[in-house]
Amino acid sequence: MPGRQLIMSFPVTTTSHTLAEYRKRGGYGALEKALKEMKPSDVTKEVSAAGVQGRGGAAFPMGRKWQVVVPDDGQTHYLIANADEGEPGTFKDRWILENAPHLLLESMLIACYALNVRNCFVYIRGEFDLPYRRLSAAVEEAYEAGYFGEGILDTDLACDIVVYRGAGAYVAGEASGLLASLEGKKSYPRNRPPRLTVRGLYQQPTVVNNVETLSNIAWIINNGAEAFKAVGTPKSPGTRLFSVSGHINRPGVYEVELGYPWMKFLNEDCGGVLDGRDLKCVVPGGVSSHVLTGAEIASLNLSHEALWDAGSTLGSGGTIVIAEGTCMVSLLQVILRFYHHESCGQCTPCRHGTGWMHRIIDRIVAGQGRPEDIDTLYYISKFNDGTTICGLGDAAGYACVGILNKFRDEFEYYIEHKRSRLNGNLECLKSS
Amino acid sequence: MPEIFINGQAIEADAGQTVLQVALANGHFIPYFCWHPQLSVAGNCRVCLVEVEGRGIDIACNMPVTDGMKVFTDSEDVKSHRKAILQFITLNHPVDCGICDKAGECTLQDYHYTYNGEPSLSSDEKVRTTKFYNLSNRILLDNERCILCLRCTRFTHEISKSMALGVERRGDVANIRPVENKPLSEDPYSDNIIDICPVGALLSRQFLHKSRVWYLEPTPSVCPGCSRGCSINIWHRKPEWFLKALDPKQNTSIERITPLENPAVNGPWICNKGRDLARIFERARADEAMSRGQPVGPSAAIDEARRLIGAARRPVALISNWGSNEELDAFKTHLGEVFHAFVKRDWQRQEGEPVEDDLLIRADKNPNTTKARELFGDTEAALGEGTDLVLIWGEGFDFSQLPPRARVIFLNSYLAPENGHADVFIPISVQTERSGHYTNSDGVVSAFERCFAKKESVFDAAVLFKALAAPARGHP
Numbered sequence: 059m060p061g062r063q064l065i066m067s068f069p070v071t072t073t074s075h076t077l078a079e080y081r082k083r084g085g086y087g088a089l090e091k092a093l094k095e096m097k098p099s100d101v102t103k104e105v106s107a108a109g110v111q112g113r114g115g116a117a118f119p120m121g122r123k124w125q126v127v128v129p130d131d132g133q134t135h136y137l138i139a140n141a142d143e144g145e146p147g148t149f150k151d152r153w154i155l156e157n158a159p160h161l162l163l164e165s166m167l168i169a170c171y172a173l174n175v176r177n178c179f180v181y182i183r184g185e186f187d188l189p190y191r192r193l194s195a196a197v198e199e200a201y202e203a204g205y206f207g208e209g210i211l212d213t214d215l216a217c218d219i220v221v222y223r224g225a226g227a228y229v230a231g232e233a234s235g236l237l238a239s240l241e242g243k244k245s246y247p248r249n250r251p252p253r254l255t256v257r258g259l260y261q262q263p264t265v266v267n268n269v270e271t272l273s274n275i276a277w278i279i280n281n282g283a284e285a286f287k288a289v290g291t292p293k294s295p296g297t298r299l300f301s302v303s304g305h306i307n308r309p310g311v312y313e314v315e316l317g318y319p320w321m322k323f324l325n326e327d328c329g330g331v332l333d334g335r336d337l338k339c340v341v342p343g344g345v346s347s348h349v350l351t352g353a354e355i356a357s358l359n360l361s362h363e364a365l366w367d368a369g370s371t372l373g374s375g376g377t378i379v380i381a382e383g384t385c386m387v388s389l390l391q392v393i394l395r396f397y398h399h400e401s402c403g404q405c406t407p408c409r410h411g412t413g414w415m416h417r418i419i420d421r422i423v424a425g426q427g428r429p430e431d432i433d434t435l436y437y438i439s440k441f442n443d444g445t446t447i448c449g450l451g452d453a454a455g456y457a458c459v460g461i462l463n464k465f466r467d468e469f470e471y472y473i474e475h476k477r478s479r480l481n482g483n484l485e486c487l488k489s490s
Numbered sequence: 491m492p493e494i495f496i497n498g499q500a501i502e503a504d505a506g507q508t509v510l511q512v513a514l515a516n517g518h519f520i521p522y523f524c525w526h527p528q529l530s531v532a533g534n535c536r537v538c539l540v541e542v543e544g545r546g547i548d549i550a551c552n553m554p555v556t557d558g559m560k561v562f563t564d565s566e567d568v569k570s571h572r573k574a575i576l577q578f579i580t581l582n583h584p585v586d587c588g589i590c591d592k593a594g595e596c597t598l599q600d601y602h603y604t605y606n607g608e609p610s611l612s613s614d615e616k617v618r619t620t621k622f623y624n625l626s627n628r629i630l631l632d633n634e635r636c637i638l639c640l641r642c643t644r645f646t647h648e649i650s651k652s653m654a655l656g657v658e659r660r661g662d663v664a665n666i667r668p669v670e671n672k673p674l675s676e677d678p679y680s681d682n683i684i685d686i687c688p689v690g691a692l693l694s695r696q697f698l699h700k701s702r703v704w705y706l707e708p709t710p711s712v713c714p715g716c717s718r719g720c721s722i723n724i725w726h727r728k729p730e731w732f733l734k735a736l737d738p739k740q741n742t743s744i745e746r747i748t749p750l751e752n753p754a755v756n757g758p759w760i761c762n763k764g765r766d767l768a769r770i771f772e773r774a775r776a777d778e779a780m781s782r783g784q785p786v787g788p789s790a791a792i793d794e795a796r797r798l799i800g801a802a803r804r805p806v807a808l809i810s811n812w813g814s815n816e817e818l819d820a821f822k823t824h825l826g827e828v829f830h831a832f833v834k835r836d837w838q839r840q841e842g843e844p845v846e847d848d849l850l851i852r853a854d855k856n857p858n859t860t861k862a863r864e865l866f867g868d869t870e871a872a873l874g875e876g877t878d879l880v881l882i883w884g885e886g887f888d889f890s891q892l893p894p895r896a897r898v899i900f901l902n903s904y905l906a907p908e909n910g911h912a913d914v915f916i917p918i919s920v921q922t923e924r925s926g927h928y929t930n931s932d933g934v935v936s937a938f939e940r941c942f943a944k945k946e947s948v949f950d951a952a953v954l955f956k957a958l959a960a961p962a963r964g965h966p
Contacts, residue, residue: 249552404534405536406537407575410662437611441575444547445547445574445575
């Protein structure tokens with residue numbers, strides 16, 4: 059096991075997701091502790107002190123988001139768990155929703171208590187089927203047990219929860235796009251300012267947190283901020299769920315204590331690269347993060363600061379392992395097709411830039427590439443960065459630039475010879 | 491009050507203003523497509539990017555002013571970003587300016603030449619989508635030209651509230667589309683979206699391929715469609731572009747009507763009826779004076795009218811509420827003592843026309859009822875048995891209501907069967923052939939100017955009233 063476990067700390071069985079099992083593990087004890095022993099402001103203080111960074115991709119400290127909300131300012135507040143996990147390569151929230159839905163619900167109740175929220179929401183990705191059924195069942199169980207509704211645990215706390223299914227837009231995973239979708243509109247992200255913690259859902263102060271981020275709260279309340287900070291590194295406290303996929307022997311979701319050596323994680327915990335091949339590169343945190351070559355990650359630890367220093371990010375924890383022999387041109391084609399397909403079309407640079415990049419890479423793959431195409435891809439990426447309403451435009455550029463910077467020779471070869479140096483392989487074929 | 495610096499100039503701004511508003515008000519132009527002073531901020535065109543010291547590049551339209559901020563609207567970074575945005579916008583734009591009605595007044599054209607000016611970096615095929623999509627019986631949509639600034643959808647959501655437009659699909663294949671069960675044709679303000687469209691995506695069917703805009707000039711005028719009296723521009727051919735080979739009417743017809751921004755009355759909007767004034771003004775015109783259906787010369791007609799006025803014992807005048815303030819004054823001055831005057835409604839609500847709403851449209855479908863009633867009172871016309879002469883000024887009077895033995899002097903601009911029934915018929919000019927003022931229902935006076943010359947045989951009403959007041963020739 060890669061370090062200590064805070065979330066995946068129990069054996070998964072066919073019934074481990076139920077309320078009864080969750081209670082046996084001490085479930086809803088943190089809620090009781092928070093309601094009966096702590097003031098709402100104490101909860102916020104504790105969560106802020108723990109320094110949990112957002113697990114959705116931007117690693118924005120949860121406490122700083124919370125501190126903007128004034129619980130007793132007379133306004134209606136909303137809390138939303140962002141379960142619209144759409145970043146390619148990421149499936150960690152799915153694990154929580156399937157196996158520990160009550161952990162999320164308990165953490166959300168604590169957050170609602172701290173932020174004076176009467177109604178909270180879980181915005182769940184439309185493609186998620188089992189997670190949705192498990193979460194809905196958990197909500198029903200929790201209502202029956204009196205954890206939702208009025209007079210929760212014989213206190214004044216009242217809270218209701220709505221599980222809302224998305225309709226399959228990547229951009230709805232962006233917090234403000236999510237709110238638009240939740241309001242019943244097309245999921246167009248909003249311009250900031252105002253921030254969502256000032257004017258969010260229905261123009262009220264709203265906190266949108268990732269499922270995994272929220273799920274840390276119960277542990278923090280049970281064990282205290284100091285204990286949480288003792289896990290991980292000083293700058294990246296806690297653990298993170300990594301969803302490992304690609305050319306790897308044991309793909310899946312792993313909880314990793316931050317600061318754990320990367321190569322050790324891949325080779326020992328995940329069983330090494332498929333077929334014993336060499337590691338070509340790793341997409342560290344969903345395709346929106348810059349790829350890192352095998353050499354670059356050899357000495358890296360899995361922590362936010364280490365990845366930032368290396369020019370990438372842990373992002374959403376969607377780790378895609380790419381073995382030697384994979385064609386990066388074909389890989390970039392897949393990625394850019396995704397961004398083109400998922401651009402919401404609201405703002406100009408992303409609407410046209412993602413399609414432009416996709417057409418160029420399609421042309422290169424079809425053998426019609428021109429030498430200036432690489433510069434054009436750089437140009438589009440550069441001016442997509444920082445000019446768009448949300449991060450999707452930036453992300454498309456990062457993905458493109460990340461691969462181009464490190465594998466430019468493959469693109470030049472492809473354009474010059476009108477074919478891939480690696481036969482366009484994306485699969486890890488046994489015979490090759 | 492926050493003080494901000496735009497390109498080094500210190501400006502006192504109001505808290506709550508955006509950088510774009512402050513910059514525009516102080517002579518620092520920042521280009522914009524999606525921003526519109528009357529609509530909510532969408533911030534999607536991204537062309538208003540400016541540089542803020544310490545904060546980098548961001549859009550000005552959604553940037554609240556903060557004390558001491560230093561904004562640069564023309565730095566190298568801003569220029570290169572603006573250029574890139576225009577590259578993106580024109581990437582899938584068909585650049586068919588040669589056949590586009592908007593050419594010459596297109597924001598995209600202007601910005602391209604001002605801020606980019608370079609050919610596209612892309613040689614790939616453009617995204618193709620629908621052209622001449624039928625939005626309503628008045629409007630066509632060219633989705634290829636559309637830059638998805640969403641001004642039109644925001645207009646239907648925020649101003650006209652018809653909710654008639656939305657966006658279908660996403661990415662670079664997103665299209666503006668009508669919303670089911672909310673037809674744009676039922677939106678009485680729909681044509682405003684043609685004006686606010688920064689490119690040639692929304693096309694007026696009336697104006698489609700009718701003229702290049704640089705052949706036209708606007709004359710400020712007032713819409714007579716209802717008592718709101720919206721300020722409008724009447725567009726007609728510039729004299730230097732008159733065509734000799736075509737029907738001369740082509741040179742003196744109303745090509746199109748657009749709103750003239752007037753914060754006191756209509757803001758930047760008008761309703762669809764105001765766009766259709768040609769249907770009122772360009773009906774078949776009467777241009778010959780008549781006496782009991784027989785054409786007579788103008789002076790003979792005036793003589794006959796003077797004689798009738800001189801002989802009448804109980805003359806009644808029905809005053810047109812389409813007369814300008816000047817004409818109404820002229821009547822009061824010259825004939826006010828002679829006639830017992832009542833104000834008449836020239837124009838009634840047509841079948842299917844909206845009655846009234848809280849944006850612009852008023853129930854009274856005449857432009858100058860306010861001034862007419864001020865001068866002549868608001869009692870209903872009473873044509874008693876003793877009435878022996880009726881002067882009818884303008885349309886809208888049912889001749890069967892005339893007292894049995896009354897003689898009739900009729901002043902009208904258009905061909906009508908009643909013209910021949912009058913004892914004296916004298917043709918008068920229409921609004922586009924003279925200048926004057928109307929007083930709207932809120933008491934705001936707006937001026938209209940002359941667009942076209944009138945025929946010589948047609949009288950301006952003010953001149954006519956003075957002439958009628960003189961004693962008849964050949965009578966003691």
